[in-house]
Amino acid sequence: MLKLYHTVASHFVRKCTMTIKELGLEDRVEIITTKWPHSWGTETVPFLPDFVDASPIARIPALVTEDGLRLCDSSTICEYLNDELGNFALCPQSGRERWQILSVVSVATSGIMETQVMRRAENLRKREDSPNPQEFSAGFVRKMKDRQTRCYKVLNELVPSFTREVDLGQLAMGSACGMSDFRYPEDDWRAIAPDVARWYDKFRRRPSMRETEPGETPTDPDKTTWPRNG
Numbered sequence: 001m002l003k004l005y006h007t008v009a010s011h012f013v014r015k016c017t018m019t020i021k022e023l024g025l026e027d028r029v030e031i032i033t034t035k036w037p038h039s040w041g042t043e044t045v046p047f048l049p050d051f052v053d054a055s056p057i058a059r060i061p062a063l064v065t066e067d068g069l070r071l072c073d074s075s076t077i078c079e080y081l082n083d084e085l086g087n088f089a090l091c092p093q094s095g096r097e098r099w100q101i102l103s104v105v106s107v108a109t110s111g112i113m114e115t116q117v118m119r120r121a122e123n124l125r126k127r128e129d130s131p132n133p134q135e136f137s138a139g140f141v142r143k144m145k146d147r148q149t150r151c152y153k154v155l156n157e158l159v160p161s162f163t164r165e166v167d168l169g170q171l172a173m174g175s176a177c178g179m180s181d182f183r184y185p186e187d188d189w190r191a192i193a194p195d196v197a198r199w200y201d202k203f204r205r206r207p208s209m210r211e212t213e214p215g216e217t218p219t220d221p222d223k224t225t226w227p228r229n230g
């Protein structure tokens with residue numbers, strides 16, 4: 001079995017669990033639920049030894065393959081699932097179409113999803129129990145929002161060129177839009193990217209989206225939208 005370190009609050013994890021579902025690989029993957037105190041935003045938190053062994057980065061998702069490889073970021077994990085186990089169903093093996101799809105993955109992941117998690121970490125500084133609330137930077141949050149806006153605009157230009165019903169790029173976009181609605185409903189990304197909004201309103205009806213709705217990180221490790229296998 002592959003092992004995937006998971007929390008329902010992570011849109012990076014969601015990208016991977018949607019890929020697993022779209023490829024029909026649920027029976028091949030053991031889901032290992034992680035717990036995260038809010039202080040993760042500003043300090044190193046305690047980790048279980050098997051988690052840090054799976055990922056020296058100590059971020060989720062992390063995937064351990066059946067032959068013991070550690071894959072420590074969502075895009076590499078999704079490519080591994082598609083290329084090694086999924087018969088290239090969500091992205092072709094080579095050629096221009098592969099790179100077009102991976103270009104969407106990069107804008108959605110490094111452009112939108114990363115800015116969302118950086119803003120979350122910054123906002124957590126403001127919590128009462130934060131050791132350093134004075135370090136909160138409104139300028140940094142603005143910078144992340146500006147980056148997100150540029151990336152939504154680029155995705156808006158790309159949507160009309162999509163030819164597939166689903167691929168790795170659209171799975172990354174679905175995770176990014178879902179996190180905008182879950183954590184930042186005030187952002188109004190739909191006004192910035194109306195074609196993305198129309199695409200999302202259809203895409204969000206896929207079972208892989210409906211079965212992986214985000215939620216707060218469970219304090220009880222057994223509370224998860226996806227029960228452990230095995």
Ligand SMILES: N[C@@H](CCC(=O)N[C@@H](CS)C(=O)NCC(=O)O)C(=O)O
Nearest residue numbers: 010011012059060061073074075117
């Ligand atoms: N580039 C990574 C980002 C993963 C990431 O930022 N995960 C967050 C959860 S959404 C995390 O583990 N944060 C904890 C930390 O940074 O200490 C990926 O694509 O998987």
